[in-house]
Amino acid sequence: MSEVLRARDLRMTYGRDTGTVHALEGVDLDVERGETVAIMGPSGCGKSTLLQLLGGLQRSTRGQVWVDGRQIDALNERALSRMRQRAIGFVFQAFHLLEELTAVENVELPALLAGRSPSAARHRAAELLDQVGLAEHAGRLPVSLSGGERQRVAIARALSNDPLVVLADEPTGNLDSVATSEVLRLLDGLRAAGQTQVIVTHDARVAATADRLISMRDGVFVEETRLDRGPSGPLSELAGLEG
Ligand SMILES: Nc1ncnc2c1ncn2[C@@H]1O[C@H](COP(=O)(O)OP(=O)(O)OP(=O)(O)O)[C@@H](O)[C@H]1O
Numbered sequence: 184m185s186e187v188l189r190a191r192d193l194r195m196t197y198g199r200d201t202g203t204v205h206a207l208e209g210v211d212l213d214v215e216r217g218e219t220v221a222i223m224g225p226s227g228c229g230k231s232t233l234l235q236l237l238g239g240l241q242r243s244t245r246g247q248v249w250v251d252g253r254q255i256d257a258l259n260e261r262a263l264s265r266m267r268q269r270a271i272g273f274v275f276q277a278f279h280l281l282e283e284l285t286a287v288e289n290v291e292l293p294a295l296l297a298g299r300s301p302s303a304a305r306h307r308a309a310e311l312l313d314q315v316g317l318a319e320h321a322g323r324l325p326v327s328l329s330g331g332e333r334q335r336v337a338i339a340r341a342l343s344n345d346p347l348v349v350l351a352d353e354p355t356g357n358l359d360s361v362a363t364s365e366v367l368r369l370l371d372g373l374r375a376a377g378q379t380q381v382i383v384t385h386d387a388r389v390a391a392t393a394d395r396l397i398s399m400r401d402g403v404f405v406e407e408t409r410l411d412r413g414p415s416g417p418l419s420e421l422a423g424l425e426g
């Protein structure tokens with residue numbers, strides 16, 4: 184099967200003091216290799232929940248998820264975390280960099296966790312920082328970087344284990360418009376390079392970098408649009424990772 188991700192009848196119910204919340208109410212999704220899918224929808228409609236289930240950060244209440252043809256619901260914690268380390272790159276709105284590590288140390292960490300040798304991990308991390316235009320910042324701590332620079336480090340980190348799929352949850356949510364443009368260009372370059380991506384966003388410009396746009400409401404998909412992208416798409420002049 185050529186899907187990198189497949190979900191069937193995915194459901195998530197959270198229990199709370201105030202009652203239960205049905206965050207996902209039956210979602211089916213197939214993401215093909217090399218495809219970039221954007222997911223949009225109002226606050227609370229279940230977007231982050233969906234990404235977390237797809238990436239094995241949480242377990243669903245019902246339904247199944249396959250990553251690269253392998254059903255992950257049946258995996259124990261150890262196997263699930265190994266799957267995440269090998270197959271998934273996460274990008275979060277709040278960056279989630281480790282503040283006590285330098286940029287290059289943050290980037291190499293997933294590669295080390297995925298079992299790369301220290302020298303291979305460092306080499307790859309340096310290469311990725313160069314690709315996101317931050318080669319000179321490799322030795323800096325996150326606190327000394329701007330929001331846009333931090334998110335570019337976080338994207339480099341997400342790529343350091345050569346993931347099958349990058350899952351990004353509002354990657355520009357904390358950024359001003361200049362930094363958003365930088366991250367946008369980076370994500371579009373990744374798409375052009377064939378990186379499979381699922382991007383949750385409130386920003387139409389970010390959504391426009393996708394091959395397919397899915398709208399969610401109240402825990403279900405309500406609309407799906409295929410965007411006219413490809414090498415000759417409207418943003419192709421922005422493709423390419425060099426800053
Ligand atoms: N850990 C949790 N415990 C209880 N309820 C939760 C939990 N996480 C999410 N929810 C609830 O599930 C619903 C969906 O949340 P989710 O974070 O997936 O939405 P979202 O679409 O990502 O929203 P936003 O755009 O604000 O990030 C919301 O009602 C939320 O309050």
Ligand SMILES: [Mg+2]
Nearest residue numbers: 230231232352
């Ligand atoms: Mg969210």
